[in-house]
Amino acid sequence: MDAAPLDREAAEHIARNLRAIADPTRIQILRLILDTPGGRRPVTELATELGLSQPTVSHHLKTMADEGVLDREQVGRTVWYSVAPQRVSEVYDAVRTRDAADSVSPEALARITQDLATRFRGTFSPETVRDYVAESAALLSERSHITHRLPSLTAQFAGDRLRALAEAEGLETGEVPDILFVCVQNAGRSQLASAILRSLAGDRVRVLTAGSEPAGSINPLIVAALDEVGIPVGGEYPKPLTDEVVRAADYVITMGCGDACPIYPGRKYLDWDLPDPATMTLDGVREVRDEIDRRVRELLADVNAG
Structure with a gap:
């Protein structure tokens, strides 16, 4: 059965939401707010970091607040802006960028190696796991040219390769909980x-x-x-x-x-x-x-x- 068409009111609501953030400056503002510990920023800080005038930043903030994208809270003489709780997921999804393209940080590689060493304890040495993790990250980056979600894909790829190696060597798992x-x-x-x-x-x-x-x-x-x-x-x-x-x-x-x-x-x-x-x-x-x-x-x- 075909899906029911989107009604006009719902379509207009979606369009308004998209227009509210469909501006390069607003994307920058939202990213700065999301990346701040505590998730809120005042106009003055945003204007300074973006090199823009306070009236310009205030205009963008007001537009997004009017559309329900941002919450506005005044504490003393300072007005703070944060992403509305019910909008955090969609805003993050819209403004995220590939911050560490073509690489996995040493900290992430160490965490992946530690987790896979735990999984394959008694089957492969930590050194073997470390080598497979490093090689998997390089293969994904250099051969597949993957840049999005590279840390988690590295973990998945390395884990699949190690499991296949265990099977190829005749290792079997019994009943599992x-x-x-x-x-x-x-x-x-x-x-x-x-x-x-x-x-x-x-x-x-x-x-x-x-x-x-x-x-x-x-x-x-x-x-x-x-x-x-x-x-x-x-x-x-x-x-x-x-x-x-x-x-x-x-x-x-x-x-x-x-x-x-x-x-x-x-x-x-x-x-x-x-x-x-x-x-x-x-x-x-x-x-x-x-x-x-x-x-x-x-x-x-x-x-x-x-």
Whole structure:
């Protein structure tokens, strides 16, 4: 069946949103705000950094505030502008650029190597993993000419190559536990947890995700926060919570979805009390990512001990 045509009111709303940021100066302003710790800037700072007059910057800020792209808050004599929480994801997706084209930072390479060494512990030495990671980054950059999401694609490529090498050498995995992460939208916390666990455990676990009220797509800030530490989201997408995935799971980790998850005997249930990154700045998402990373490592240690 063909999709229903977009109605005029919805189309006009989309067009207004696009016009509100379809200006090079506004793109620069939004990027500066997003990249600032705390996610807010006053007119004076923006004007100085961009080399523009304050009235010019104020005009652009007012236009975006009128369209709901920015929030305006006066503290004393200073007016601060921040991206409206409900618009953070779409604004970030619109203004992001390829900041580190054709390269992966040494810090990202070290993180990728450490994670893959954890995944392939007992199969390959850390030195072998390090060599494969470095070579994979070079191959993607020099042969495939990939510049977008290079850290996370390097991790995915190196992990796939190491897994193929293990299979070629006759190494096999036995039965693996199923681990289910559940949050509200299946677009933030559960995707962070599943991606981090996959990067650490590989084929030693089977990872599933679901949402009690799934969103239409993964929050792009989640993808960005994972990419900068070399972790791919892969082919993940938000999906509804269904009974059979809970029944199949050995571990069920819930994050803010209340009583939506059914309880079955014989499964280990954990509830991680974590803030929802849906309306956070990138700095906030990073904090949630790092806390989930800590908890996932503890979970993996428990799974390996079981």
